Amino acid sequence: MNFWLFKSEPDVFSFADLKSRPHRREPWSGVRNYQARNFMRDSMLPGDLGLFYHSSCPQPGVAGILRIASEPKPDPSQFIPSDEYFDPKASPDRPIWQLVDVAWAADLPQFVSLENLRAAPALADMQILRRGNRLSITPVTPDEFHHICSLGGLSPKAIAALS
DNA sequence: GCCAACGTTGGC
DNA sequence: GCCAACGTTGGC
Numbered sequence: 177m178n179f180w181l182f183k184s185e186p187d188v189f190s191f192a193d194l195k196s197r198p199h200r201r202e203p204w205s206g207v208r209n210y211q212a213r214n215f216m217r218d219s220m221l222p223g224d225l226g227l228f229y230h231s232s233c234p235q236p237g238v239a240g241i242l243r244i245a246s247e248p249k250p251d252p253s254q255f256i257p258s259d260e261y262f263d264p265k266a267s268p269d270r271p272i273w274q275l276v277d278v279a280w281a282a283d284l285p286q287f288v289s290l291e292n293l294r295a296a297p298a299l300a301d302m303q304i305l306r307r308g309n310r311l312s313i314t315p316v317t318p319d320e321f322h323h324i325c326s327l328g329g330l331s332p333k334a335i336a337a338l339s
Numbered sequence: 340g341c342c343a344a345c346g347t348t349g350g351c
Numbered sequence: 352g353c354c355a356a357c358g359t360t361g362g363c
Contacts, residue, residue, distance in 0.1 A: 185361095231362085232362080308360090309360095309361090310360050310361075
């Protein structure tokens with residue numbers, strides 16, 4: 177199993193929004209960065225777990241836990257001219273951008289703020305904490321994932337039940 | 340709103 | 352294939 181961090185602006189789509197969707201599930205559309213796409217295409221598997229991170233907001237940080245709920249597939253928004261994520265270089269025959277469905281997996285009893293993340297020595301190497309990091313999807317190590325779940329107030333038992 | 344950092348674009 | 356210019360991201 178692999179572990180991931182998904183960034184989203186909560187004004188646009190928050191962890192609470194995911195939880196309120198039918199089946200608590202949503203296609204993660206709009207990724208337009210090759211590295212992030214390649215993670216989805218090459219390394220992500222249904223059942224993998226992810227941290228739902230709120231960015232560009234008053235309180236950045238990890239708001240909850242999600243699970244990868246589909247194989248990667250073409251992101252339909254790339255084909256729709258009126259869509260803000262339209263890509264004229266893409267066609268249904270030759271899609272460029274992929275998405276995966278994600279589903280709610282668990283609430284965190286406590287929000288894990290960016291400040292909390294920075295204060296944890298065990299998380300010092302996280303990609304999200306590096307200067308200039310702009311990737312909307314990044315891998316995290318199993319240790320980092322478990323550490324953040326623990327900071328979020330999940331018991332070891334609850335964390336184990338996720339995997 | 341500022342600004343540093345980064346990815347992408349396009350002229351050559 | 353280089354690299355300057357540009358747009359975007361995201362914390363503050």
